[in-house]
Amino acid sequence: MTQITPKITPIYQTSVFKFEDLDAVQQYFDEPGSRYLYSRNGNPNSDELAEAVNRWESGAGAVATGSGMAAIFAALLTYCQAGDHVLCAADIYGGSAALLNLELARLGITASYVPFEALYGLRPYLQSTTRLLLCETMSNPLLRVVDLGAAARECHRHGLKLVVDNTFATPALTQPLAYGADLVLHSVTKYLAGHSDVTAGAVVARAAEDAARLRQIGTVFGLTLSPMESWLSVRGLKTLRLRVAAHCENAWLVAEFLDEHPAVAAVYYPGLPTHPQHALALAQGGGRYGGMLSFRLADDAAAVNRFMQHSERFPFAPSLAGVDSSCSHPLTTSHRALTDAQRAELGITVGLVRLSVGIEPVEELLADLAQALE
Template sequence: MSHIHPKTTPIYQTSVFTFEDLDALEQYFDEPGQSYMYTRYQNPNTDELAQEISELEQGAGAMVTSSGTSALLAAVLTLCKAGDHVLYAEEIYGGSSSLLVQELSRMGLEVSAVPTVDTYTLDKYVQPNTRLLLAETMSNPLLQVLDTQRLAAETKRHNIRLVIDNTFATPILTKPLVLGADIVIHSITKYLSGHSDVTAGVVVCGQADDLERVRKVVKIYGLNLSPFEGWLAARGLKTLRLRMKQHSSNALILAKYLQDHPKVERVWYPGLADHPQHELAKRQGQGMFGGMMSFRIKDEVAAVNRFMQALEHIPFAPSLAGVTTSVSHPLGTSHRSLSAEEQQKLGITVGVIRLSVGIEEPEELIADLEQALEQV
């Protein structure tokens, strides 16, 4: 069928690839990347997705995985063994801290949180067995922005690796590898795929030897992504740049609107001039601030319920970064597994609503928020 030349890559929905004979099998091993054997090892659709994300992040290469969570697992398994120590910036996605604290610690990993104020001076936290620091470019859900360049200088000073979860910022705003990070991970489920129809993750490496190790971990632990989800994500990725521009400009309009609203007590959005890291966010985000924000209304379950019930076009959906706007509730979903004390410390109270701003016309979104806030 050599006369068929598809413009887009077809879906290689196959678990295995065939070989003509033993010579072809030997060629597979002798010339890596030239042919395929088994989809758990590699597949053209997931390879294409990985390569495109790696180019956007300016990495040495990438491996995609079955979720953002398995991308974090692959990154940690790549860099650590039992007995090693992992640091994480305390304001990260609750599922990421749960993986480290509740599960990987059972496998012999030592894990400690670094308070946000201390992330640039790690002397008190680094131990002889510390291997890495995990941080998010923009934290979930309260949008603390970390200076990746400063983090990289500090982790290099201590000879530990820097792993950045770049899910909220995306490479359109920030390229952590260029700023000195060693490994970037994403929940592709969010902006990279962009349409709330894929669950996937990626590990992007700054160095080729890390990539080889990630490849091995994904293969041996079976953390791979399916071809169809890889194909869907690659399709979504084509519009990432356009979407991020619109998410960012819509979010800035909505943040200003919410900030002035009498029923809203506080707004967390790096694009607002009074956000504590506004200047850093502007510099690190190419003048864009992304589509995620949080705001606080009255700290009462009934008030939050009235607000959510009154929203006509904006659903309550415990995820983020799709083309259509949604709200979520960090206390009840993403940060549910934290202790009450940790939730309190991070400022995640019942009235905190996370808003994932889509690419609709901003006037439509404001109209829906306006009538729902009246019910608070």
């Protein structure tokens, strides 16, 4: 029979793998990674995705998970148990806050929220059981940029781990492990897969022992990603560099346009020279600033509705990072789990609109925004 050597890894759509005899089973346990047993424990497709993300982030090992939320859960459990305390940046994805407030608190893991300005002076927020700081490279939805090197030094000064959600920036712009982060996580659903057709996550460790712990958590809790979605994510990841470059270029031009529009009160994009962390974003992003931005209309639901109803190229779709542009409304979607006080402190009001700028011809995006804002 002619030997078949595929260029692309096939989809191993199987829940279980066969063994010849008892010796083969013993080999599985004696030599980790030598073969596969059951797809919850590992599958060639999910392992290929984990290895690809690990290479992008220059880590010691990674695990692919069934969603970005599963990735956050796995990352926190790598370092925490009942009775422990977590510090979390106040500027954080609403789902992360919901996980901490609603579920991990129920398991005995408590959390305190640190204002952006205090991330490099954590002492007032420390408890004897504090284990880590969770933050985002670029915050959702206000695009504040964390100085990862300073945050890592502050964490390690106090014996804490730094866990960074790098979803907005992607490793094509920033690699947090290089700045001293201990774990970096992604909602692969977003830029890494890139086509709005996958739900997946990934966590990458700087240390091999943390990578082993991640794999154990993924297996025991059943967080493993399916073969088909792993395969789709790997396929998307192959064009990450090209897609991110196009996202960044379009978003920069959109941000400049909105910044000059009379209907827009403010624009939040690190690429604008007026952004408070513009210089930091320039350094950490290699001259690019990502494809996400937010802008502020009048705090009037009717005004926001008119924009959404008239826009044809930015449909209201509460996610991000697909090749097609979209808009979202943090107050009523991603950040609705925050308290009223938290949202007010962050400035997440009814007039705040978040844009995920795609890779379409930018002149079409600008024309659509112009007519929708009239």
